[in-house]
Amino acid sequence: MPAATAFDQPNCSVEDGNRITAMPQRNSAPKRDRHRGRVTGGTIIRWFAVAMLVMIFTRAGGDLRALEPSPSIHALAPVPTKPIAIESLGWRFNRGSDQNYDAWPDQWRRYEGVGYPKYVVAELKSHDEEFDAKMLRIDRSTMKSWKSLRESIKPLSEIDRVLVPPQPLLLSTGLIAMKAARFLPTLPPSLVDALSDQYFRVQLDGGQFKVQSPPIAASRLYQYQLSCDVMTEGLRHDSVRVELVFLNESGIPIDVKSSAAFTGTTPWTTTSLEMVRPPVDAKTMLVRLNIERSEGGLEDIRGAVGFDNVRIDKFPQLRITSDQSTGVYKSGRPITLSANVLGLTTTDTQIQFQLKDVNGNTVDSAILPIKTTTRAVMFDDLRLQGVASNSKAFRDRSHSPLMESSVQWQPRLLDPGFYRVEAIIVAEAVARGSAPRARLGAHTTLAVIDPTLGGTPHGPFGWTLTRGDAGLAPRELAEWLSDVGVAWVKYPCWIGPEDTPKAEAIANTLSRLQDVGIQTVGMLDSPPENQIAKYELRGRNGIVAAELFRDREIWQPELEPIMSRLTLKVRTWQLGGDRDFSFLRRPRLKDTISEISKGLQGFGQPIEVAISWPWLERELPVSETSWDAVCRSSEPPLEANELDAFLALNEPDKRVSDGPRTWLLLDPIKKSEYELTDRIRDLVLRMTAVRTHRVQAAFASTPYDPEQGLLDDNGSPSELLLPWRTTSRMIGDLRQVGSLRTRLGVENAVFVGGNRAVVMMWSSDPKEEKIYFGENVKMVDVWGRATNLPVQSDPVQPHQKISVGRIPVFIVGADPMLLAFRMSVDVTPEQFDALLGKKQQLKVHFTNPTREPLVGSVRVLTPESWAVEDPIRGWEALAGTSLTESFDVVLSNTAKIGEYEVPIQFELDTLPLKLITVYRNISIGPDGLIVKVMTRLMPSGELRVEIEMTNRSAIAQSYNALLFVPGRQYQSSFITIKSGETVRREIFWKNGRELIGGQMTLRASEHDGGRVLNYTVEVKR
Template sequence: MGDSRPMIGTGIADILRVAQRISYMVASGLGSHLRRSGLRCADFRGAGLHGNGRRLVFNGAFRVASLSLLFALLGVCFSVADDDSNESAAVAITELKSFVWDFSRKDDQGFDGEPDGWKRATGDSYPSYVQYQIVARDPDFERNMLKIDSSTLRPWLKLRSQFPSLPALPPSIADMTVDRFVRIELDGGQFTAQSPSIEASRMYQYRFSADIMTKGLRHDTARAELVFLDESNQELARHSTVPRGGTSDWTSCQVELVRPPVGAKSMMIRIMVQRSEDGLEDIRGTIGFDNLRIEQYPQLQVVTDQTRGVYRVGQPITTTAKIMGLPAGASQIQFRLLDHDNRELASELLSVNHRGDPVSKDSASKDSAGVLAETAPRSVDSDVTWQLPHVDVGFYRVAASIVGKRASTLSTDVTFVVIDDLVGGPPHGPFGWTLPRGSSQVPARELGPWLSSLGVAWVKYPCWFSPTDTVAAEETAALLTRFQDNGLQTVGMLDLPPESQIAKYNLRGRRDLVAAQLFRDVATWQPLLEPLMTRLTLKVRTWQLGADRDHSFLGRPRLRDSINAISTGLQGFGQPIDVAISWPWLEEELDESETSWQAICRSSDPSLAAHELDAFLGLEESHSRGSGPRTWLLLDPIEKSRYDRDSRIRDLVLRMATVRGHRVQAAFVSDPHSEENGLLRPGGRPDELLLPWRTTSRLIGNLRKTGSLQLQSGAQNTVFVGGDRAVLMLWSAEPTEEKIYLGDNVQMVDVWGRVTELPVHPDPVQPSQHISIGPVPIFIVGADPSLLLFRMSVALQPTQLDSLLGLVQPLRVKFTNPTRESMVGTVRILTPPSWAITTPIRNWEMLSGRSTSEPFEVVLSNVAKIGTYDVPLQFELETVPPKLITVHRSLIVGPEGLDIKILTRLLRGNELRVQIEITNRSNRTQSYDCLLFPPPGRQYQRRFVTIEPGETTRREIFWPNGGELVGKRMLLRAVEQDGSRVLNYPIDVTR
């Protein structure tokens, strides 16, 4: 420009003088204009002005804004000389792109109130009378700023006479300061508008965010979408914010990092207001959209040298971070190795080797959408490799993040597991997976060994392909052979025909793609399936009709004949087959005489809890004579989004344990790759429930649930035994410790597969292992199976002693010899001091497989209290070396059929109330003389109580100055009238 050269030579002091002149002219001229306009100083405090009497003063914020505006104008109006120095070249290296629609003046240069280049949907469902325009968030502030714009015109003209190169009109303060948004006013109907498209690249991933406001919505919801398009502008994928309804203030909604799908060339933003699913629409309501932003991020991917992330213990592990689209300035990768509890085990900061040259500043351009964005340097693949330190068995994550001043924080992670055998040989038992279509993430030759290493014993595999697809037939036959070579029980699944074959089945719609409809016409399906079945029935005998949870056969008439005909038709020229169908748990299984299938796969939604599954399986077995269809079931983990990790682990392990207590042939995870209910991440790498599932499958898969132990800690447990191996599973709602002797070579295995030795702690009374127990189950291995069975066989008879003080009562200890040899030893009862046993130690001898019962005589003293007692029973076995085993059993002292409940409460006035509630569950009337003894220093109180059969009687006793009794112990002594019982009941006084 002609007048630009003198300005280029102007020093910074001259520019500041110009800015000062502008401030003075605006302050003096604008102030008088404002006063003539009747505006108050208070109207502009938000714009950086304040008033002092009649004088209008600009504060620092407004001066800064004025200077910023001046420099912006100078940058537009005056040319800048080129500078090829290294410093300028460095400045030309730009950051990653960011595309923003904030609906300021740059997005509405046509002054029509609508964003430039946006297209609005039209049609019957999208009426034009729904208002759509750019408005200010604060209309009053906008009005005041427009008045300022009007008042600056005359001072600007004076300034322009001194600087002719300035624009004809002053810059708009309103455009600089007013925050605007897109407002939609509803009047019935829906609304959709979309932005111009902008370039998308698979070199990058994108984060999308939008500010959304709603007011007065009852049926409609508002959301924003990031849409990827191909070169023909056809939609490939969309990613939506969470729909918002009702009335909500401005909320930032985000779509986290997404990568454009294959074939994507461009992307756009779509804002939408949609009616409810039932078709109802709002007649009134307001929606706002603002700050629509697409941010570009590098592609950061972390991989390991084992693509599926499964390592054997001791195997070296290498992880590599692969980066695409990395800007200059981001030159390091921070690696962190984390365990299953996100504890950091190791870290490493490594430099990135850049192998690309940045683009020159001449390549910076305005995007095709008209959105000004900085252009990233040309990038090529970079990678950084980290050799991990040695790690033990367990579940791990490697987190990687980009470190650099000019790169936004970006991180990702990769999971892997380190496993050991736990149990020798291939997996056995009922636990397996259904492999959905797309399981080709693992090469066919590696799939069988990989599944076996993860504890999978059963596999369902979809096998429905076109009769002319000989390649698929050969590959499937080879894969099924490999499954069997690896010891996997294999089930073929006929779930869905190939897409090209669906039209031949004459279905009414996609909802009819279920087994009962697909197998309706034998003349249709038999020719299409005969080539497949002729080839594959030589490999697989059992076939499931329909997918998991396909309950379409339910309620079908003459089902026995239908399934029999399907089974016969599928055999064709192949081998005889067994057929399985799916059946919901909430529907009763048909009688054996009405069935012709060999297996039935049970399921429910939501999944049954462990105790519910136990009840359903028990009920089913009570109705079955053991010769009907074999029982299968689905055993999916509960939802990741609803439950914490430890709750999901406990639920899964307990249900797997329940299966081993019933006649269940197979239990399948229906989709191991499910992000919500699976064991693997969608890409096939380990997720946090894989190892708990594997550990449980390997440890108890071929064992039977035989019972449980009564433990002193109260921890819940299950004993599994098979052959010469036994496993004890322990868990407790609250952390506790159990001291118990289980053998000499005992180990603890947690759900992650980590093994810990449990040494025997010496003790003169009872040597024992000390086991820490918590909410997540643990497994005890190496325990002596005969020792566990012996512990479970011990019982007291009776389990309740009457409160007959001073009288002899019989008590017997029963137990069984589970070994193959004779057993000799002694048994001793350790009783409370208030009990007396005439002969506490008795000798015994027992043949293999036999049971015995040793008698004792118990006398309760006058101070013996009623309640439940823990009675230790000590068995000393005459083995080499001798073994001492302590078993704990519960024994109740008190009259049978009489329940006593006592509550204390401190009332107003410092009075203590003691409420005695006695329930008589016997068939005779009982009367008691109740004496309540306080601590020493107070007089006892007395009440007579008579309780009729089946009734409950209450008595209340009040004590003055009750606060003195809180925290102390009272004693209720109830003496039976016309009887010999005396009940001593201790009472701990509480508020």
């Protein structure tokens, strides 16, 4: 049996652990009838049935999955939940995979070298050695009786002349036996060979292990799925991976896809690599089983690893594309989607489209028949599949049709937002022959934007384009980047000195970017591959700026042609890639960078130089620097509050000097470790921190990274592209100037610039804030969807209702003057002493934020237990001046201790009149005294009330505490609290259950003082 077996019906399989158990057989030959001298018919039939059973399994090559199911089985089979492959290749590691019985799978190669010792034992082992022992005993019994069985076939074939009268059943058996006699071998087939279920086991002993399968053909017409069962026992340091390796025509690996890692103790688990498309130039592929040491170099000396059921399934290749290669559309523009299928073997096929929004809700759908064209199979494809060019199979298959199918669909016009489009093949027969309905899918993503949203793409937010133009024409690239809010671009520019066409293309691209207002930075991170040897580096890890720019005589001639050309267009240049910290702790760094800058400038225009520097390293004093910008970063990225703190620490020096400008990297947190909501919130808040400080540029360094980028690997939008774009367009050209004090404590940040203002709001818990921002105000979510916020009428203050949650929202169209006025309002004091019946002064401070004089009135709306002699005051304020209005407040005997929300209403004499109401919290309570009252229902049925007083003032205080309960006699307790002490008193009420859910009042009168403290106590269990 070959090591790699093609299974015609891969959906017909036997689950792990299933066995076929044979009935115990006799140890002697069939007995003969003593009276008639003839073989007993029933005995012969039983022996013959056993022999046929053994022959069937051994003819199947020992692999149950090679059996052809009957058509009736297909008719009754359930619809599969996974697509059916058109071909499958696999290794089950059973006896058929070990033709030479050396306990090693045929044609598999073990890697031997440093770190991969030979003494690590690897061999084929049985899953169930007891079962194999039983089968072996049956084999031995069969061996003893096999000769007699073969001799009995001939008499059985003549049974029609022996039996009197003739018996139809035995006559039919005789006909079968005549045919069976032609292929019955001299030695009996082995049941243990046919039925033994083995796996590949590696016994760890302090070394790594790697083994690979023989190569098999790979074609870019198809996509492949690799699956393998893995088991680990007692791994502490080592990890296990299964890899699919693609090789070029010379047998050199060009791409490797790896499974998740296994370690510790893991029961048999199926790991898989889903739908992998071979890379360009891939001709063959193989499976590699890896056991690797830890990153720290530690290896396991005990433990075991098992591999089983290695399988590669080949599927038709389905791709879905849009008529906009970037997947970004402007709202109102039609969208055309195309589904293309290669390698399909049936014409009875439809494509089901589903378009879903970011929440997974279906927005539109369609089922359309696909148009199919055919072409001949390429000769190269057949040769790679092992078909000899001079064989009949080659001639036949070279003329067989290969289906190329496609269909187009235009969904309805979409509102701004993020969308996922799924295309599914719906076919009656994707597998060869009759098969249940099979489904194979692909998806792409779309981002629909409102081009009028927010300001122009100016500000600090940009991308590092490590892929260069990513295959887009310069005009298309510039338009796309501008549409998604990119204001800065780092572009790789290190090319060969003779590569004039590439230099021309880079210059054209940079010009296009600058035409749409994008700031450009040239990046000198790595020379062309054919020049690396000139720099005498120690391995690939040596490709860092400090090593590349070590010898001016090497790098200057290589870079002078491109620099002379591009310095006319690009002023700022970064030495090394992002996170290249190779200049850190280099001696004479100021002089080194200065010399590099002069060498790069050559005969071109003066340039500015930037280098990378980690956040956790102290930035050098200005006197020790010669570079113009420094790009800060860390791994993992700083959280929003950490970034804010680092930037705040860095700012004092920058305000008084002309030191290097601050850049930073702003990559999202990892997709595999955080929920989407957390990733969006973290990214938006860090972008907010950038606009709070003096940061010139903030770059997404890996925009194409599916894990920490803004796009998928193929360039289509990821879930974070629109949140990044919306935030960039909303606040990119604005500066954070503060925040509003809201009634519900919703977190917010106010951004202003020119005559435009944006308020960003978010909350850990869902809240509905009521606040007035002006007329014609909209709320925009991170997906770019705008909602009108109508003004709700209210006698105290007309307002808008704003629903806020964990993901920030943006309020656009807010009145900048109104926001500035709100933020300027403050009150003093924030706490009144509990001096009932005595005047205390409340001061209201505010500023005229306009450039014109302002006239208006202010009114304090106090609680009923507060008395204000003159609650309304008129005022006049010159441009930019601040005022203070004072109000005399008297607390009545019913004023209770606690915190009060006090509305302060301003009416501005503008055209039209503006009413602005702000809310400030003012507390009532004695200075330095903290009072807590707690209730508890006791097992006896009494209610215990505990009064706790803490004195933080410098003098002792005494109070007569009276506790009032409606309908009952009050109780009292005299309490003296020394400075710095806490005193507790307990009061008990009978029939306490009757008081649960009600209220009681604590009135504490100061002994020899004017304070009266009124507390409302909620009675709880």
